[in-house]
Every structure is written in C-alpha cells, then in structure tokens.
Amino acid sequence: MTTVPADVVEFRGAAPWRRALRLHGWTIAVWLVLLAMVPYWRSLSQQDFKFDVQALAIDAMPLCFAAMAQAVVVISGGIDLSIGSLMAVINVLSAREMVDMSFRQALAFSLLLILLAALASGFTGLIITLTRIPDIVVTLGMLFVWQGVALWIMEIPGGGVPLDFSNLALGNVGSTSIPNAAAVVLVAWLVLWLPIRWLRPGLAIYAVGSSRNSAYLSGIGVTRTRVGAYLLAGCFTGLGGLALSASSGIGDPNSGTTYTLNSVAAVVLGGVSLLGGVGGLIGVIAAAYVLTMSKIVLLLRGTDPNYANVYQGVLIILVVVVGGLLTRKTRT
Amino acid sequence: MSDEAAPLLEARGVAKHYGPVVALRSADLSIAAGEVHALLGANGAGKSTLVKCLTGVIRPDAGTVSLGGRPTRARSPMHSARRGLSPVFQDPALVPDLTVAQNLRLTGSSIDKVRSQLAAMNLKVGFGELVGDLPLPILRMLDLARALTYDPQLLILDEITAALPSDLAARVFDVMEQRRDAGRSVLFITHRLAEVIASCDRATILRDGRHVGTMVPREGGEAQIVEIMLGPEAAHAEAKASERAEAELPAAEGQAPATKADDVLEVEDIHVGAVQGISFALRRGEVLGLAALEGQGQDELFEALAGQRKLESGELRVAGKAFRPRHPYDAVRRKVVLVPPDRLLALLPQRSVRENVAAPRYNSPLRWGPINMREEGRSVRRAVDALGIDMRASRQVRRLSGGNQQKVTIARWLAFGFAALLCNDPTRGIDVGTKRQVYALIRELATDGGAILFFSSELAEFPLVCDRVLAIYGGRVTAEFAGAAADEATLLRAMHGLELDEEAVA
Numbered sequence: 001m002t003t004v005p006a007d008v009v010e011f012r013g014a015a016p017w018r019r020a021l022r023l024h025g026w027t028i029a030v031w032l033v034l035l036a037m038v039p040y041w042r043s044l045s046q047q048d049f050k051f052d053v054q055a056l057a058i059d060a061m062p063l064c065f066a067a068m069a070q071a072v073v074v075i076s077g078g079i080d081l082s083i084g085s086l087m088a089v090i091n092v093l094s095a096r097e098m099v100d101m102s103f104r105q106a107l108a109f110s111l112l113l114i115l116l117a118a119l120a121s122g123f124t125g126l127i128i129t130l131t132r133i134p135d136i137v138v139t140l141g142m143l144f145v146w147q148g149v150a151l152w153i154m155e156i157p158g159g160g161v162p163l164d165f166s167n168l169a170l171g172n173v174g175s176t177s178i179p180n181a182a183a184v185v186l187v188a189w190l191v192l193w194l195p196i197r198w199l200r201p202g203l204a205i206y207a208v209g210s211s212r213n214s215a216y217l218s219g220i221g222v223t224r225t226r227v228g229a230y231l232l233a234g235c236f237t238g239l240g241g242l243a244l245s246a247s248s249g250i251g252d253p254n255s256g257t258t259y260t261l262n263s264v265a266a267v268v269l270g271g272v273s274l275l276g277g278v279g280g281l282i283g284v285i286a287a288a289y290v291l292t293m294s295k296i297v298l299l300l301r302g303t304d305p306n307y308a309n310v311y312q313g314v315l316i317i318l319v320v321v322v323g324g325l326l327t328r329k330t331r332t
Numbered sequence: 333m334s335d336e337a338a339p340l341l342e343a344r345g346v347a348k349h350y351g352p353v354v355a356l357r358s359a360d361l362s363i364a365a366g367e368v369h370a371l372l373g374a375n376g377a378g379k380s381t382l383v384k385c386l387t388g389v390i391r392p393d394a395g396t397v398s399l400g401g402r403p404t405r406a407r408s409p410m411h412s413a414r415r416g417l418s419p420v421f422q423d424p425a426l427v428p429d430l431t432v433a434q435n436l437r438l439t440g441s442s443i444d445k446v447r448s449q450l451a452a453m454n455l456k457v458g459f460g461e462l463v464g465d466l467p468l469p470i471l472r473m474l475d476l477a478r479a480l481t482y483d484p485q486l487l488i489l490d491e492i493t494a495a496l497p498s499d500l501a502a503r504v505f506d507v508m509e510q511r512r513d514a515g516r517s518v519l520f521i522t523h524r525l526a527e528v529i530a531s532c533d534r535a536t537i538l539r540d541g542r543h544v545g546t547m548v549p550r551e552g553g554e555a556q557i558v559e560i561m562l563g564p565e566a567a568h569a570e571a572k573a574s575e576r577a578e579a580e581l582p583a584a585e586g587q588a589p590a591t592k593a594d595d596v597l598e599v600e601d602i603h604v605g606a607v608q609g610i611s612f613a614l615r616r617g618e619v620l621g622l623a624a625l626e627g628q629g630q631d632e633l634f635e636a637l638a639g640q641r642k643l644e645s646g647e648l649r650v651a652g653k654a655f656r657p658r659h660p661y662d663a664v665r666r667k668v669v670l671v672p673p674d675r676l677l678a679l680l681p682q683r684s685v686r687e688n689v690a691a692p693r694y695n696s697p698l699r700w701g702p703i704n705m706r707e708e709g710r711s712v713r714r715a716v717d718a719l720g721i722d723m724r725a726s727r728q729v730r731r732l733s734g735g736n737q738q739k740v741t742i743a744r745w746l747a748f749g750f751a752a753l754l755c756n757d758p759t760r761g762i763d764v765g766t767k768r769q770v771y772a773l774i775r776e777l778a779t780d781g782g783a784i785l786f787f788s789s790e791l792a793e794f795p796l797v798c799d800r801v802l803a804i805y806g807g808r809v810t811a812e813f814a815g816a817a818a819d820e821a822t823l824l825r826a827m828h829g830l831e832l833d834e835e836a837v838a
Contacts, residue, residue: 008454008455008456009454009455009456009499009500010455010456010457011455011456011457011458011461011466011467011470012458016460019460019461019462022462023462200437200438200440203430203434203437203438204438206427206429206430206434207427207429207430207435207438209429210427210428210429210430211427211428211429213423214423214424214425214426214427214428215427215438216389216409217389217421217423217425218409218425218426218427218435218438218439219408219409219410219413219439220438277427277428277429277430278429
C-alpha cells in the first residue's frame with residue numbers, strides 16, 4: 001500500500017523582510033508622505049510650530065474618526081456612506097443638549113451619544129445583512145435619513161458645549177505640547193481598535209472582508225461579524241460627531257456633509273483595499289492627516305479653495321496609482 | 333451491508349432544491365465506523381450538495397441524518413465539527429488575506445497540533461505566510477491538517493485529490509489508511525475511479541440526485557462502477573454510441589486524399605512560449621486531435637491561434653491567406669474561434685443564454701443601429717436546439733450546470749459560423765452523458781465541413797472523436813496517428829516522447 005514519500009515538501013515564500021514590506025509597506029509609505037510634507041508646510045507658515053501642530057490636529061480630528069469608522073466597515077467588506085450625516089446628528093444633538101451642562105454631565109452624555117451612534121450604525125448593518133441589500137444602497141438611504149434627522153433636531157447652526165469639553169479638542173495634554181486632539185485619536189485607537197484587532201473578533205472582521213465564503217466555512221458568524229463592524233464603526237462615528245462639537249463649539253446640521261467622501265478618500269489613501277480584508281487603521285489616520293495638511297498647505301499658498309479640491313483629487317489618484325503599481329511589482 | 337452495528341452516519345432521503353433546480357432528490361448514505369467510503373457520481377449528481385447538507389453549510393429540504401444512531405441536524409460547519417464531522421471542502425476554507433497562523437487562530441485550532449500533523453505528512457509550511465501567497469495544493473494539505481487536529485469520527489474529503497500532484501495525493505491516501513486503522517471513517521469524493529478501487533472499502537453512487545447503488549469497489553471494479561453510474565439505459569446508449577463512433581471512423585478515413593485546397597488553417601514552424609516549432613495543417617471536414625501532457629505548449633498554441641498571444645516566429649495561414657491576429661477580434665473575424673478550457677473565461681455568467689450565444693454578432697464597435705431580434709432569436713434557437721441545451725435556468729448562464737455551460741460556449745460559434753473551431757479540453761469537468769453529446773456534436777460539425785482542432789486531457793476521447801491525432805512533447809510534434817490507431821497506450825508513449833513502433837505511426 002502507499003507510504004508517505006520520504007522527501008519533505010517545503011513551501012518557502014518570499015523573504016520575511018519582503019513579506020513585512022508587503023504587509024506594512026503602504027502604512028509606512030503614508031507616514032513617510034506625511035513627514036515629507038512637513039518641511040514644505042513649515043516653509044509656508046508664519047506661525048510657530050507648536051501653534052501650527054495644534055491647529056492641524058484640531059482640523060484633522062473629525063476626519064480621523066470618520067476615516068477610522070469607514071476603515072472598519074471597508075475592511076469588513078462593506079462601505080458606509082452615512083458616516084458624515086450620522087456625525088452631524090451627533091453634533092447637533094450634543095450641541096443642543098450640552099449648552100447648560102457641567103463638564104461631568106457633558107462627558108456622561110457623550111458616552112450615551114457614542115452608544116447611540118453605535119446602535120444606529122449597528123441597525124444599518126442589521127438591515128444590510130438581513131435584507132442582503134448591498135451596503136452602498138442601504139447606507140446611501142441612511143445618509144438621507146440622518147441628514148433629515150439632523151435638520152429636524154436643529155434647523156440652523158446653534159447650541160454650544162461647556163468650555164472644558166471644548167478644551168478636550170483645543171487644549172494640550174498637561175503642560176506638554178502634544179495637542180489633545182491628537183491624543184484623543186490615539187486613545188480611541190488604543191482602546192477601541194487595538195484589543196479587537198488582535199483577538200478573534202478583529203480577525204473575523206478581516207476574514208469576512210477577505211472572503212465571505214472561506215470565513216463562513218471557517219465557522220465565523222458572518223452576519224454577526226458584519227453587524228459588529230458597523231457597531232464599532234458607529235462608535236468612531238459618534239466620536240467624530242463629538243469632535244465636531246468640541247472643535248467648533250456649536251452644532252451645525254450640515255457639518256457632516258464633506259466627511260463621508262473624505263473618509264473614503266482617507267481609507268483608500270491609507271492602504272485599505274475597497275475590496276475588503278486588507279489594511280489597517282494606522283495608515284488611515286496618517287492619510288487623514290495628509291489630506292488635512294494638504295488642504296492647509298494649499299490654503300497657505302493662497303490657492304483658490306475651489307481649485308484646491310482639484311489638487312487634492314489629483315493627489316489621491318496619484319498616490320493610489322503609484323501605490324498600486326508598487327505593490328503589484330512586489331507581488332510576483 | 334452488515335446490520336450488526338449501527339452505522340456511524342446514516343442519511344436517508346436527503347433532498348435539496350434551489351428554486352426549480354433540484355440539486356438532490358433523495359440521497360441515502362450509510363457509513364460504518366472504521367471504513368473508507370467513496371461517494372461517486374457524474375457532475376451534477378449531487379455529491380457536493382450532499383456533503384454540504386451533512387456538514388451544515390446548507391439546510392436540506394427533507395430527509396434525516398443520524399450520527400451514531402441519534403438523529404441530528406447540523407446547523408453550521410462549526411457545529412458539525414464539534415460532533416465529529418470534519419470536512420475538507422472543494423474550495424479551501426482559508427481566508428486569503430490572513431496569515432496561516434491567523435487563520436488557525438480564527439478557527440481556534442492549535443498551531444502546534446497543525447504543525448505536527450503537517451510534519452507527519454512530511455510537509456513544511458511557514459505559518460507567517462499569507463494564505464493568498466500559497467499554492468492551491470498546499471492549501472488543501474493545510475485544510476486537511478487542520479481537519480485532522482479535531483480527530484474527527486468522520487473525515488470528509490471533497491475532491492481533495494483533484495488539485496494535488498501525485499506525491500501529495502499519496503500522502504492523502506496514507507492519511508485515509510491511518511484513519512481506518514484508528515477506527516475512524518473517511519468519506520472520499522473523487523472522479524478518479526482508480527483511487528476508489530485502490531483505497532476505498534465501499535462506494536455509494538449517486539445519479540441525478542438519487543442514491544442508485546452501494547458496492548464494494550475492489551470486487552466490482554471500474555466496470556461495475558461505471559455501469560451503476562450510467563444506469564441501465566445510459567449504459568446501453570453508450571454501447572450504441574461507441575458502436576456508431578467506430579462505424580463512423582472508417583467513413584471519415586475513407587475520404588478522398590486531402591488536397592492543399594482543403595487546408596483551412598495552416599501552422600508553419602511556430603514558436604511561442606513552450607512551443608518549439610510546430611507545423612500542421614487543419615483540413616476541411618476533419619477533427620485533428622492534439623495529445624499532450626500538461627504544459628507541453630498546447631495552451632500557448634491555442635492562445636496564439638485565437639489571437640490572445642503574439643507569435644515569436646513562424647507563420648499562420650487561414651484559407652491560404654496570411655493570418656496574424658493581434659487580438660481575439662482578428663481571429664473571430666477570420667472565423668477562427670476558441671472554446672477555452674475554463675468555461676467562465678468565455679461566458680458572461682450573469683447574462684442569459686440568448687445573449688451569450690448572440691454575443692459575437694455584436695463584436696464590432698462600428699456596428700450601430702437596432703438589433704434584429706427576430707433573426708437573432710432564430711439563430712440562437714437553432715443552435716440551442718442543435719445542442720440540446722437545458723433552458724430551464726437560461727436567464728443566467730452561471731446557474732446552468734457545467735455541461736450546459738460548455739454547450740453554450742459551443743453554441744455561440746455554431747450560431748456565428750466558423751471556419752476553424754479550436755476546442756481546448758471541451759469535456760473537462762462535465763458528466764459522461766454530456767460528454768457523449770459533445771463527441772457526437774464535434775463529429776457532426778466535421779461531417780458538415782467544419783475544421784476542428786481538439787485537445788483533451790482524456791486520452792480515451794481521441795479514437796472516438798478524431799480523424800488524425802498529433803502527439804506533442806516538449807513543444808514539438810513527436811508523432812502523428814490515424815484516429816482509429818490512437819489507443820491509450822500508443823498515445824501515452826508518444827506523449828512522453830518515447831520511441832514508437834513503426835506500424836503504429838500512420
């Protein structure tokens with residue numbers, strides 16, 4: 001009868017450093033792009049460094065959260081077009097209710113709002129998975145729903161937040177020169193994403209986004225995981241809405257409009273594949289900073305804001321095309 | 333069948349249908365403890381559906397499954413794994429964008445145990461590799477190793493050997509034997525009857541979603557398996573078909589000697605990829621067979637003829653005029669058309685049979701204006717009728733069975749008209765009955781004056797279908813036979829580049 005052939009069959013893939021480069025290359029590259037932009041940004045600015053860094057972090061904070069929310073959904077194989085308008089809902093809701101609150105009350109209310117955003121987003125995910133309607137259709141519908149809800153809560157910009165709450169976005173950490181706005185993003189990433197990323201739920205999100213069938217055959221609850229991804233994304237979206245309130249000090253029902261598509265841009269720029277299963281949040285945060293900084297740079301150069309969008313669009317396409325070509329080269 | 337001990341797994345009357353398409357009518361399966369059991373049947377007989385029902389991937393519409401004498405209902409793949417049923421599915425259950433180690437963590441498998449299972453099979457795989465970077469055979473072995481770590485009562489292997497080179501397949505057979513020695517059972521699904529006879533204790537055979545027989549392969553042999561698989565009527569029809577094919581062959585040979593004017597497609601000393609200088613002429617009214625092992629240049633040859641690949645050197649002529657296709661469009665315009673080995677390469681899976689068949693009619697971007705629906709419908713219907721395509725699920729081609737999809741790819745060129753039909757393994761992965769129809773069709777097309785180039789991975793097809801056969805080895809033609817003389821042994825020798833007996837060469 002047959003016996004095991006004596007020769008050992010070994011599969012050797014690419015060298016470890018090459019593999020690491022493939023897995024993390026994009027993230028590293030986005031951070032390098034960000035660093036490379038710094039000297040040019042500095043050369044244009046008249047302000048001192050500390051002030052500029054703070055302004056940049058405040059500007060970037062809502063986009064960071066929107067992009068993190070989008071990244072989680074996209075990694076799980078979906079896409080969420082309702083992020084911006086859900087942010088606006090949280091923004092107006094917090095500004096309306098927090099006006100007369102103390103700092104402590106405002107914080108407690110913030111937690112409630114984050115929970116609310118998570119539930120709202122999870123509900124969207126539930127509709128998608130139960131009806132099997134494509135993500136893009138359901139979330140497009142929710143985009144309009146939340147837009148209407150935001151206007152219903154607050155027709156014209158108004159409301160306010162306690163000063164200490166604003167300071168969460170505008171101040172610095174203790175007596176250091178690290179802006180709170182950056183620290184909050186870091187903490188959210190550490191608390192909300194990192195533990196999940198390295199445990200089974202996070203692996204499941206990647207697995208479902210990579211191949212729904214393989215994930216199912218591996219015993220993953222596909223529906224549960226996808227809804228979970230939307231829930232988690234909702235937490236980030238809620239944080240994004242609060243970031244809008246804290247940094248601007250008011251509620252504005254139209255504040256979220258640009259964030260949906262900008263979050264998609266940051267996700268793509270940050271190395272998350274729109275097909276799902278690939279990428280991480282670190283690159284996406286860097287991408288959000290790159291987008292924000294490029295906007296500031298164009299503003300400093302005196303470029304007409306209407307044309308500034310053209311430059312940004314070209315930048316995104318260029319980076320993604322170059323990145324795509326580079327990663328394809330290393331694939332084979 | 334012995335009734336002394338309760339069987340490990342007993343399925344009775346399992347049925348499943350998807351809309352109007354019945355995948356499984358009534359399947360029975362009984363597996364004893366400590367046996368290697370084969371599940372056989374033609375394509376579309378319901379083997380994979382039955383496995384999916386047993387393992388909880390899909391829910392059966394009817395029937396009962398009992399495990400160790402107690403009725404069960406598998407709710408999910410994981411659920412059935414906990415009850416001792418570990419499947420290795422046809423498509424690997426490993427997530428491509430995660431590393432091997434991450435995949436194992438995902439399913440809660442022990443990395444050490446998987447590693448030792450792999451070591452027992454003399455395999456080494458880096459666990460930091462991305463699964464997407466690993467070749468398919470390695471993935472199957474990984475899937476197998478993972479399934480083995482659960483020490484399942486019943487290991488289910490769904491066509492695992494189809495994608496494995498023989499040295500890895502040998503390891504699988506060894507595992508099957510070890511399972512049997514340990515008193516565990518294996519359900520083994522395959523198309524290769526030799527494997528069944530060599531390593532299976534019993535075999536259950538399905539036909540059209542029904543259980544049609546259980547037998548001992550070592551006693552009954554290949555003949556009995558095929559007989560049960562085809563059923564009494566089909567076996568009779570098969571005998572008739574081969575009789576007819578035999579009767580037809582002398583007629584095909586007895587034609588007047590071919591002249592230069594009959595050459596539809598001339599190939600002169602071409603080099604492309606692995607092809608190292610091949611010349612031949614494809615004549616009107618003949619089926620020219622190409623016999624070759626994997627990777628001897630036949631794929632490049634087909635690609636070059638169909639305009640998908642540029643020639644490195646050499647010349648092609650169609651109907652005596654130079655033919656230098658730079659795009660499949662050029663080839664189609666000269667009516668040199670391809671039936672590729674992977675049907676999905678040629679089909680528009682989401683569109684209807686009608687659109688798929690009519691597609692080449694609209695291949696010119698310069699062709700504007702309304703479509704003559706009535707004329708299109710007529711020509712499509714003619715082709716569909718000629719091929720006997722099952723039109724029940726014709727709204728979307730992807731829902732057709734493999735055999736019917738293949739017929740659609742041929743029907744397209746039948747409706748469009750062709751000078752030379754290039755068939756690259758047209759019967760790959762389709763069931764015996766449909767294969768017969770394809771043979772008959774190809775013969776008929778040749779009789780009607782078509783010229784057909786025919787490659788197949790099944791050697792038995794050559795004497796049935798071909799007028800002439802060229803054997804290719806190392807990118808060169810090593811021998812030419814008359815179709816009737818191309819028996820398996822002769823072809824095999826020629827395909828391996830071995831010397832041939834004088835009289836076998838035509």
